[in-house]
Amino acid sequence: MQIEIDESVLGVLFPAFVILDDSGRIRQFGPTIARRFPTIAGGDRIETHFTISGAAPDGDLSALAGSSQTFTLVGHVDQARLVGTVLRCSAGLLLTLRMSPESFLLDSSDYTMADFAPGDPAIHGLLLLSMQRALLDEQRTVVRELAKERQSSVDLLDRVSRVAGFMAHDFNNFLSIIKLTSDRMRMELLDQPRLRRMLDIIKSTAARGSAITRSLMTLSHQRDDTRILVSIDDMIRDNAQFFSTIAGTGVQIKMDLATTGLVTAVSPVGALNSLVNLLMNARDAMPEGGSITLRTQVRRLPAGAIGRSDEASDYIVIEVADTGKGMAPEVLSKAFKPLFSTKPSGNGLGLASVLDFARESGGDACIDSTLGRGTEVHIMLPARPAPDVAMAREPGLAGPHPGSETAPTILLVDDEPYAIEALAELLEAEGYAVTACQSCAQALVELASKPFRILLTDIVMPGENGTALAEAACRMQPDLKVILMSGFVPEGQSMAEDWMFLRKPIDTATLTSMLRLALDGPVAAE
Amino acid sequence: MYGMIHRAVRQMVLDTRGEATWAEIERAAGLGPAEMISAEVYDDEVTLKLIGATAEILAEPVDALLLAFGRYWISFAERGSFGRILDFTGTDLVSFIGNLDNMHRGVQAVMPDARMPTFHLVDSTPGRLIVSYASSRTGLERFVEGLLLGLLDRFGLTGSVSERPANGHGRQFLLTYSTI
Numbered sequence: 001m002q003i004e005i006d007e008s009v010l011g012v013l014f015p016a017f018v019i020l021d022d023s024g025r026i027r028q029f030g031p032t033i034a035r036r037f038p039t040i041a042g043g044d045r046i047e048t049h050f051t052i053s054g055a056a057p058d059g060d061l062s063a064l065a066g067s068s069q070t071f072t073l074v075g076h077v078d079q080a081r082l083v084g085t086v087l088r089c090s091a092g093l094l095l096t097l098r099m100s101p102e103s104f105l106l107d108s109s110d111y112t113m114a115d116f117a118p119g120d121p122a123i124h125g126l127l128l129l130s131m132q133r134a135l136l137d138e139q140r141t142v143v144r145e146l147a148k149e150r151q152s153s154v155d156l157l158d159r160v161s162r163v164a165g166f167m168a169h170d171f172n173n174f175l176s177i178i179k180l181t182s183d184r185m186r187m188e189l190l191d192q193p194r195l196r197r198m199l200d201i202i203k204s205t206a207a208r209g210s211a212i213t214r215s216l217m218t219l220s221h222q223r224d225d226t227r228i229l230v231s232i233d234d235m236i237r238d239n240a241q242f243f244s245t246i247a248g249t250g251v252q253i254k255m256d257l258a259t260t261g262l263v264t265a266v267s268p269v270g271a272l273n274s275l276v277n278l279l280m281n282a283r284d285a286m287p288e289g290g291s292i293t294l295r296t297q298v299r300r301l302p303a304g305a306i307g308r309s310d311e312a313s314d315y316i317v318i319e320v321a322d323t324g325k326g327m328a329p330e331v332l333s334k335a336f337k338p339l340f341s342t343k344p345s346g347n348g349l350g351l352a353s354v355l356d357f358a359r360e361s362g363g364d365a366c367i368d369s370t371l372g373r374g375t376e377v378h379i380m381l382p383a384r385p386a387p388d389v390a391m392a393r394e395p396g397l398a399g400p401h402p403g404s405e406t407a408p409t410i411l412l413v414d415d416e417p418y419a420i421e422a423l424a425e426l427l428e429a430e431g432y433a434v435t436a437c438q439s440c441a442q443a444l445v446e447l448a449s450k451p452f453r454i455l456l457t458d459i460v461m462p463g464e465n466g467t468a469l470a471e472a473a474c475r476m477q478p479d480l481k482v483i484l485m486s487g488f489v490p491e492g493q494s495m496a497e498d499w500m501f502l503r504k505p506i507d508t509a510t511l512t513s514m515l516r517l518a519l520d521g522p523v524a525a526e
Numbered sequence: 527m528y529g530m531i532h533r534a535v536r537q538m539v540l541d542t543r544g545e546a547t548w549a550e551i552e553r554a555a556g557l558g559p560a561e562m563i564s565a566e567v568y569d570d571e572v573t574l575k576l577i578g579a580t581a582e583i584l585a586e587p588v589d590a591l592l593l594a595f596g597r598y599w600i601s602f603a604e605r606g607s608f609g610r611i612l613d614f615t616g617t618d619l620v621s622f623i624g625n626l627d628n629m630h631r632g633v634q635a636v637m638p639d640a641r642m643p644t645f646h647l648v649d650s651t652p653g654r655l656i657v658s659y660a661s662s663r664t665g666l667e668r669f670v671e672g673l674l675l676g677l678l679d680r681f682g683l684t685g686s687v688s689e690r691p692a693n694g695h696g697r698q699f700l701l702t703y704s705t706i
Contacts, residue, residue: 106610112617113625126614127632134607135636138530138564141607149559 004090013117016082016097019089020046020061027091032099032115036080049076061086061093073097098122106130165488168213169460172487173416175213175505178206180422183508187429210505213487227267227361227501229517231386232296232316233257235271243294246279250289253279259296259316264381265498270357277350278320278377285324285375295319298383306364306380314383315363321376327369335367354379362497382497407433408519409450413443413457413469414485423456423506430512440469447476454518459486467495481518527573528640530564532557534602535576538595539584547583555579567639570663589668596672600680612680619681619703620650623657643670644696653685653704660696667697678703 007028010017015032026044033040040049052059054071064071064086073082073095084097099115099122106126116123182203189195236243236257247253275294282292299317303310327335336355351367354377358365362382369375410432414420417438424434435452437443440461446452455473459466470482474496484495487504495501500514539548552558555576561568581591604612615629616622623645630642643661650656659670667689674687678701685703692698 106614110613112614112621113628114616114621118628123628124632124635127611127629128635130611130614131633131636134611135565137607142529142563145562146559 005094010094014084014096014098015115015117016084016099018046018095018097019091019093020095021092024061030097033097036099036115037075037077039077046073050074050082051076061095065093072100101126105133107133169486169488169504171209171213172504173419175206175209176487177416177418177422178209179203179505180419180426180508182206184422184425206505213505227265227495227499228514229263229265229384229386229498229500230268230271231259231263232271232318232381233259233262235268236275236294236296239272239275243275243279246276247283247292251283251286252291254291254293256293256295259298259383261386262298262314262316262383263386264316264361264363264383265500266361266381267357270361274354274357274379275318275320277354278379281350281377282320282322282324282375285322285326290323290374292323293319293321295321299380301380306362315380316383318379318381319376321374323374326371326373326375327367328371332367332369335369336365351377384498407431408453408515409433409435410454410456410515411443411446411452411473412436413438413440413455413461413466415439415458415461415464419458423511426508426511427456427515430515432515440464440466443469444472444476447473451477452480454481454483454515456483456485456515459484460488470496470499483514483518527568527570528564528637529562529566529568531573531599532568532576533562533564534599535580535595536562537602538598539580541598543584551576551579551583554583565637567637592666592668593672593675596669596674597676597679599669599673600676604680619677619683619701620647620655622677622681623647623655648698653702655701655703656690657699657701658692658696659699670697671699674699674701 005013011030015030016036017028017030018026018033019028021027024045026040026042026046028042029040037049046052046061047059050073052061052071052073054064054069055061056063061071065088066086068085070083070085073084074080075082079102081100081102082097083100084095087094087096098117098120099111101109101111101122107130111126113123182199186196186199189199236255240253240255244253279292296319297317298314300312300314302312306313306315336351355365358379358381363380365377365379367375367377408431410427412420412423412427412434413436414423415438420436420438424436427434432454435446437446440457441464443455443457452473455470457466457469466484466486470484473480474482482496482499483502484499485502485504485506500518502511502514536548539551555578557572557576561572561576577588577591577595581588584591586594600612603609611629611632612622615625624647626645630644634640634642641662643659643663643666646658648656648658657674659667671687671689678685678687683703683705685701687699687701690698690700
């Protein structure tokens with residue numbers, strides 16, 4: 001078969017065509033050949049530029065003419081591959097070649113669509129793979145951007161959080177002064193009900209201000225908890241009825257409490273929340289009913305077992321054990337992870353908050369569970385002997401007597417002069433002997449000169465740090481009781497296990513009960 | 527439209543007006559990083575909101591913005607992940623426009639929700655082209671005009687693009703140009 005096609009049409013149909021004369025020399029070629037093989041010239045032999053495969057052993061292509069058999073040319077210079085068939089034409093042999101991409105990746109080639117005949121499936125293949133690669137690149141860029149955006153948001157939130165914390169600190173200081181001064185005035189105005197009513201309004205407004213600072217503190221991830229010495233056994237006994245209500249009718253609660261005479265310095269709210277979380281988990285694990293054992297015991301743990309403890313210490317271990325369905329190992333391994341929950345409506349924060357509470361209190365928490373046999377959660381909290389509990393509980397002996405020669409001594413440290421004035425007067429009215437200092441340096445001088453029963457100090461002071469003062473004070477006077485107070489606790493502040501913490505703005509009643517607690521012993525958390 | 531259009535608008539604003547202006551546009555349009563995902567298809571309303579907010583903040587008529595954006599789109603695409611695909615489509619203005627539909631078919635194979643326009647070379651003489659354009663979307667003629675100007679830039683040509691009356695389906699654009 002012999003065909004005749006106009007050269008311009010030929011160039012469109014087969015952009016890589018080549019016409020050979022009868023002697024096998026190149027007579028004409030298409031635009032793709034011209035562009036991709038610029039050294040080819042008319043009269044050259046085809047073997048000069050290409051290796052031929054698929055033809056006769058001597059490279060004679062005429063034997064293929066008119067057949068559907070394809071042959072391949074591979075360029076000597078850039079290894080480009082062309083595939084085609086052979087047709088006879090008036091000038092000799094027409095090689096209907098097309099580019100045959102070795103790889104369908106555009107990045108590693110310099111192909112253009114013009115190198116291919118219209119409708120050549122190679123175009124679609126090249127575009128498809130290249131688009132997929134391009135989209136993958138785009139997605140990688142998007143992921144990087146989103147990660148960066150997220151980090152920016154975290155950084156911004158962190159800055160806002162710190163600003164909020166320091167605003168809360170200052171605001172709480174002012175509210176403290178207002179509240180304490182109102183209490184002082186109230187004592188002076190026993191017989192003037194109208195003025196007392198006005199003071200109540202001032203106090204009530206200050207309390208509303210406290211609600212705003214709580215929002216700021218939430219923004220700065222500050223816990224709103226006051227930390228005091230708590231008898232865990234008493235707390236459990238006092239809340240037994242409440243716990244039964246949580247457990248529900250089909251679940252029996254058994255108690256086995258054995259830490260009488262021991263206390264731990266914790267947030268009572270945090271302790272109670274933790275137990276409630278554990279009881280709710282236990283109840284949910286026993287939809288058909290069962291029993292929960294609430295057990296406390298003392299356990300001596302070796303040095304390094306928890307946190308940075310460098311010697312063996314006693315811990316109060318609270319155990320909440322259920323007879324429910326238990327957890328599979330893969331669930332158990334994630335149980336403390338925030339946002340992990342197996343409950344359809346669970347938020348995954350319950351156990352995570354229990355662990356947070358235990359660690360913030362200088363302890364730890366762990367879980368034992370066997371599928372089908374139940375779960376035991378253990379909270380370990382640093383134990384210390386309770387001071388004379390009987391004395392603390394005896395009515396009428398709770399506080400010191402004003403003017404007494406044995407009045408307990410308090411070293412009061414706060415940089416706010418009005419706060420110092422109000423606190424000192426209130427404490428003296430309660431029967432304490434107060435030495436007031438406006439700086440840590442001044443306090444250290446006082447500590448070096450006489451003994452104190454209690455150090456009551458602010459944490460955040462200009463250029464000074466109340467926790468550092470407390471550490472130094474305890475080294476100087478090991479029997480000293482420490483109560484830290486602040487409206488904001490910056491990151492990195494660590495408190496010793498037996499220190500107490502009072503959140504500003506200070507409530508007079510809370511302060512006085514905490515002072516009694518420091519001197520006399522714990523009460524059960526409500 | 528696909529998020530890559532939003533990304534291009536953002537990049538144009540960042541290149542020409544800076545980050546503060548873009549932040550202002552994001553706030554005005556109520557958009558954020560979640561609307562900038564290249565392969566995500568967003569409702570046209572989101573794109574229109576972005577274009578509207580951009581025009582307002584830049585104090586430019588929407589038509590002028592679309593024209594500028596069309597022109598910018600070509601340089602944005604050639605600098606990014608799609609650059610090699612543009613190279614593949616054609617190395618001169620005539621072959622590029624002639625292969626646009628072919629290229630769009632390849633794009634559609636990977637992005638099936640894309641609504642691609644069609645382009646056709648109605649007439650081609652040296653320095654003068656008539657290109658027909660048809661799309662299921664309306665109101666993007668100035669954007670297309672910008673795209674064609676962007677192509678003149680891409681191939682080192684200088685000239686003009688204008689819409690001309692067309693008979694029947696679609697719109698027609700006249701390109702007159704010469705080499706720089």
